[in-house]
Amino acid sequence: xxxxxKQTKKIILIEDHENLRMMMKHLLEDEGFNVIALECAEDFxxxxxxxxxxxxxxxLTLPGEDGLNFVKRLKNSHPSSFVVLTTARSKVEDRILxxxxxxxxxxxxxxxxxxxxxxxxxxxxxxxxSGKEGTLDVQSQILKTNLAEIELSFIETLILSKLISAxxxxxxxxxxxxxxxxxxxxxxxxxxxxxxSRLRKKLKDAGLGKRALRSERGIGYKLTSSLxxx
Numbered sequence: 129x130x131x132x133x134k135q136t137k138k139i140i141l142i143e144d145h146e147n148l149r150m151m152m153k154h155l156l157e158d159e160g161f162n163v164i165a166l167e168c169a170e171d172f173x174x175x176x177x178x179x180x181x182x183x184x185x186x187x188l189t190l191p192g193e194d195g196l197n198f199v200k201r202l203k204n205s206h207p208s209s210f211v212v213l214t215t216a217r218s219k220v221e222d223r224i225l226x227x228x229x230x231x232x233x234x235x236x237x238x239x240x241x242x243x244x245x246x247x248x249x250x251x252x253x254x255x256x257x258s259g260k261e262g263t264l265d266v267q268s269q270i271l272k273t274n275l276a277e278i279e280l281s282f283i284e285t286l287i288l289s290k291l292i293s294a295x296x297x298x299x300x301x302x303x304x305x306x307x308x309x310x311x312x313x314x315x316x317x318x319x320x321x322x323x324x325s326r327l328r329k330k331l332k333d334a335g336l337g338k339r340a341l342r343s344e345r346g347i348g349y350k351l352t353s354s355l356x357x358x
Contacts, residue, residue, distance in 0.1 A: 138181045138182050142185070186231075188215035189220075301349070304305055
């Protein structure tokens, strides 16, 4: 069950890179936000559902009207708008220019999802505690949320407990493979991916969202839901 306060928050996302746009849209929707994702600033004027948005996430480099000009125009008509400007440009002068147009937050790409969510939670005074949290009972090997109780295997419980305890809730692939070493000395990355896809499905069945366990390309896996050990 999502926090009702979150459900009322409408986010306008303007990002021309399709894969990134959809990834960010799904990320925000998994957190309970109502997201309208647009490819360019011009689409904003053509989309009637963009009215009365609570926040805007705008890419600086857009086709047609760029992000800076859009934010400036938006702030002229809606001075209290909360705007997060995202860009690959990270120089101080670029950040100063972004803030000078009226952006409230300037985030360098690639945007760290947890930071973006924290910014929005802070802006809307939303608690980090939501229906997405749960408890992993290590002894009984059961994941409990307010939506379901899911039985896990021994190795799934071990992996999840290690992720919960890890810094930033992330482990590299070799660390996860090492957890299987006693079970199978020839355990491979492909086998790991298959096993984790099963765990990901169980997390989804528990109501934690299909991205509760996210793959960090070329690095490892990150747990994106707030779980506690029991």
